Amino acid sequence: MKWNNAMGFSHVFFGVFRSGIFSRKARSRHRFRKVLVCVLSLILVFNGCATMRLPEHEAQSFDHYKHAQVKGELAVAIQPLTDKKDIKEYFGTNLLSMNVLPIFITAENRNSSASFILSKDRFSLDSAQSAHHNLGHAGSGRESAGQSVALVGAALISLPMLFAGMKMVSDSTVIQHNLKVKEFQTNTLSPGEKTQGFAYFQLPDEKTRPNQWNLHLEALETRNKKTEDFDFTFTLEEKGGDQK
């Protein structure tokens, strides 16, 4: 009797247990939870812990640029990146908060026989006031009473990085790599060739910074050693949005 009772009890107990834990409904719920955990882990890995990716800044056709000039069949266009959203998108960090202004420069040699050297050593950024002063006083050189800022190599831009883990180390390497690889490099533009890249300028502090700036570029025509000067005046507005 006792044995029968015990058997009956165990039968009922395990039956309820099985139906409670391993019933079709419960099993599908269990499977759903498992899938949910997997999906959440994958989202975490591929979003939170994934290696940072920064998009390329593609050059547009010359008509799209607000600041474009053609001299000696060399077309040059510039686009100062002043929108914080754009800067963060392309560089992964707000360079303007470090007083660094990235300017996108694109050039196209439309000449059928001449070649040009667009050397980044010959780029300069001055406050528009001083640039006009220089242009008005021929032969006075580019040094004047106005404000002139230095071109900084991507290697010299120090990013305030606090390494809190592998993800942050990885992000810092991606940002540094991206800055350098996107930098404008000195090249010879043979007939029909194009070049592009960013020049980085160290600006003065926001409080003392003028709004109007002039970017001066020089291109050397290799055969006749003739220099073509390009001057672009633009307004520096941090919330300026699209500069194209």
Next chain:
Amino acid sequence: MIKRKKQFAISAQIVLFFLLFAGCTHVYKAPVNLVKVDQQREKIPLTVGLQLSDELRNAKWEKHVMGDTFVLPLGDALTQNAEAVSRHVFSEVAVTQGTNNEATGGVEAVLTPKMVVAEWTWGATAFGASILSVMLEWKMEDLNGNIIWIDTVKGEDKENTGNIFTHKSNAKKQIEACITDLFQNSFEALSSSVEIMEFAKKKGGG
């Protein structure tokens, strides 16, 4: 006995402290195998002085992370391949060492390679992509110092960062592929330069 135990505990603590806080230096090896280029191409008839500066010989990538230093010495791979590629492109090459800027006798132009970028990214996980990029600026000047041609060439390779067991071998593969890419692109840029060919023609074909 207690005194000995105390001494042992103190020395163990000191060793542990150094193990935890002393930074390590991890040195990667850049292979110095000479990169294969298209040898079928006709050489440019020009006698060139190849200027291999001390800066290029000592070129390296270096990163300091959480007390550790990671170093990739690139000087040997860059100088040896720069010479090999120049010899494939030009009919005559005279190598100038160090900072000596004087051209060797008989030289018609001076060619100077300079490393402008060496950057290496690491993935956030072992499966994350790691990109190694090295850029060389090649400058050719005539004997008066006028620039004939200048170009910046990029070499790049992408691999998985790898875990503790595979990172070194992945890195080795990546460095080799990046150097190969850099010098194949350099060969392409030098041998197809219109400006260099025009200059060689002017010089009477070497």
